[in-house]
Structure formats: structure tokens, C-alpha cells
Amino acid sequence: MLRKLLLWLPLQSLFHSLCFLLDYLFFPRLWRQRVDRPVFIVGHARSGTTLCHRLLAADGDHFSYFLYWELLFPSLLQKKLIRALAKLDHALGQPCKRRLKKWDDKTFGKFRHIHNMSLWNAEEDQFVMQAAFVTQQWAVDIPLMDKIDLYHVDNMSTKKRRRWMHHYRECVKRQLLLNGGNRTHLSKNPLMCGWVAAIIETFPDARIVVMMRNPNDCIPSTLKLLELSWQGKGWKPSQYASSLRVMTDIAFDSMRHPSEVLNKHPDTPHVFIDYRQITAEPRQAIYRLYEALAMPVSADFDAWLLHQEDKERSHKSHFEYTINDYELSHREIESKLGDLFDEYQWPRLSGENPSQTMETING
Numbered sequence: 001m002l003r004k005l006l007l008w009l010p011l012q013s014l015f016h017s018l019c020f021l022l023d024y025l026f027f028p029r030l031w032r033q034r035v036d037r038p039v040f041i042v043g044h045a046r047s048g049t050t051l052c053h054r055l056l057a058a059d060g061d062h063f064s065y066f067l068y069w070e071l072l073f074p075s076l077l078q079k080k081l082i083r084a085l086a087k088l089d090h091a092l093g094q095p096c097k098r099r100l101k102k103w104d105d106k107t108f109g110k111f112r113h114i115h116n117m118s119l120w121n122a123e124e125d126q127f128v129m130q131a132a133f134v135t136q137q138w139a140v141d142i143p144l145m146d147k148i149d150l151y152h153v154d155n156m157s158t159k160k161r162r163r164w165m166h167h168y169r170e171c172v173k174r175q176l177l178l179n180g181g182n183r184t185h186l187s188k189n190p191l192m193c194g195w196v197a198a199i200i201e202t203f204p205d206a207r208i209v210v211m212m213r214n215p216n217d218c219i220p221s222t223l224k225l226l227e228l229s230w231q232g233k234g235w236k237p238s239q240y241a242s243s244l245r246v247m248t249d250i251a252f253d254s255m256r257h258p259s260e261v262l263n264k265h266p267d268t269p270h271v272f273i274d275y276r277q278i279t280a281e282p283r284q285a286i287y288r289l290y291e292a293l294a295m296p297v298s299a300d301f302d303a304w305l306l307h308q309e310d311k312e313r314s315h316k317s318h319f320e321y322t323i324n325d326y327e328l329s330h331r332e333i334e335s336k337l338g339d340l341f342d343e344y345q346w347p348r349l350s351g352e353n354p355s356q357t358m359e360t361i362n363g
Contacts, residue, residue, distance in 0.1 A: 212344060
């Protein structure tokens, strides 16, 4: 990790910076590229943000979004070159694509029951800022959440916040131009629960989707997922214990902060979507979302939603966790977020035995 930070990362960042400069030379349209009415999906991790993102991404004529491999190459020049090489590979019978597919299945296959990840899937676009060291990927690689705060961007100094968000906007502009320049940017990222005010400041015509799920489910599930990530990289419990405690605090903030910001910006189009609805009635949930954000549902997208609805209801994967593993209890969750339990009529578990939980993930 130290070799990566001290040797590889500076060279990587220098390369990306050079390509960023060349983008404006080779693609002058970038100077005029607009980011109009982008849609941002936020919400606590494990709250259905991925499912919502994937459903909206299927409306391909409407939205532009990042595939995972595109997040690794933030420059437009890089993306264009890779797409050109992909066309050449296709003409030769796809020998490189087949090797990449094997690597993809080997690397991500064992985790897809938790999160369906692939180089060719739509993914959290905040990963595109990895070269600028502003991404939650570093929190997953190194458990230093108690030292490095990437969540509370809304509370950062104006200069730092605007510098980060300017870089993010530049990454979005490149992706839009790559996909034709006239689509709507679609973003999803749980970390951006703490970025909502900064998003509205940077994209004044932004539209916000907030996913809501019973925190008795999504908080311990997120802690378990983070712990598995750190363990997989060789970190010991004593090394990531402080970060788990910080993540617990962030979890409570993630349930409240988006609504607090949106209450201060009532003119920002937004909608709150319940996890139970989008998993049980995905078509109705998407229709409600489109109506709230003043977006039309095309006939082709509606037909796809109809075809997809039964598939989403029947598709399930399982992820086991127990709240007993953490410095947390159902009673504490329900006490701190009691008003949300009342508003959403989530079942309370504080009177039950908090034994091991099998999480069923739809979609």
C-alpha cells in the first residue's frame, strides 16, 4: 500500500492530469459542454440505490452514466482511445475482451451476491475522482475514516468544497460528451448523502432521488460489508475499529442529512423512494420518481419496466450479518431515528432478540 501511495499514485495522477489538459485540445466541444438537470440518487448504503440506478440506466435514450471501467479513466481522450481499441479487438474476434471477462468474473464474481459489480456495469460515479484522492475507494482500501473525512463535504471550507466539486463537474462533462453530449447525467452514490448541498450549489438545476430503508437493516449490513472489505485486504479488527465507529456516526447522518438540506431548498425537484416499494413494485416506484422529477416515460422504457418487474421481484441474493458484532443495538437505532420509524412505519426490532440476520436483496 505504501508503494502504491508513494510511487504509483503520483505517476498515475500526473498521467491523468496530462490527459485532462489534452482533452480540451483534442475535443474543443468540451468547452461548450453543458450539464443540464442532472439526476442524483443518494441514500444510505444498502438502501436500494444500486437497484434504482440500474433501473433508470435502462432508459438509455434519456441518461448518460459511468460504466465501472470508465471510472478508472477519467479523461475523455483515454475513454476514446479505449473504445477505439475495443472496436479493433472486436474485429479480431475479441481476444482481449474474453481475457478481461475472465478477470472480471474472477475478481468480482465472489462478491456479486452482495453487490453486482463488473467492468461493464453502471457504477458509483464518485469513483471517477480516485485520481484526485476524493473517493470512498480509499476508505475501503485503508481504514482511516477517523483521519480522512470524505463524507461531510457540505461542511468543508468553501474553497476546498468548490475545488472538489469543480473537478467532479469536469469529469461529468467528459462523460456526457462521450455519450453524445445531449443526455441527462445520472449519478448514484451513498457517500453523497453528505454532498447534497454541494451538489445543489454546483448543479443549481439538479434533481435529487433519496432512497429510504429501515436502518435496522441497512446500517449493520453496511458495517458488515465494510468489515469484509478491510479483512479482504489484510487489515485487523484493531486497525479498523475506529473507522467502524466513524461509519456508525455517518450512518445516522446519512438517514437525516439529505432531507435537512432539501428542506432548505424546496425548489430543488426531489423525491423520497421507499426500499419496500422499489423492490416489490419497481414499475410503480419508477413512475412515481419520473412524475416527481418531471420526466416523461417513453413507451420503450415502459415496456422494459413491464418485462422487468416480475424478474426483479423474483431475483434474490443473500447476505448474512448480525448487529451483535458491532457497538450498536436496535434500541439505539430506533431511539435516534424514532421519527423516521414513525414516518415510514418501519418495524421495530428493539424488543426482539437481535440474532443473526439473513438479508434478502432484491435486484
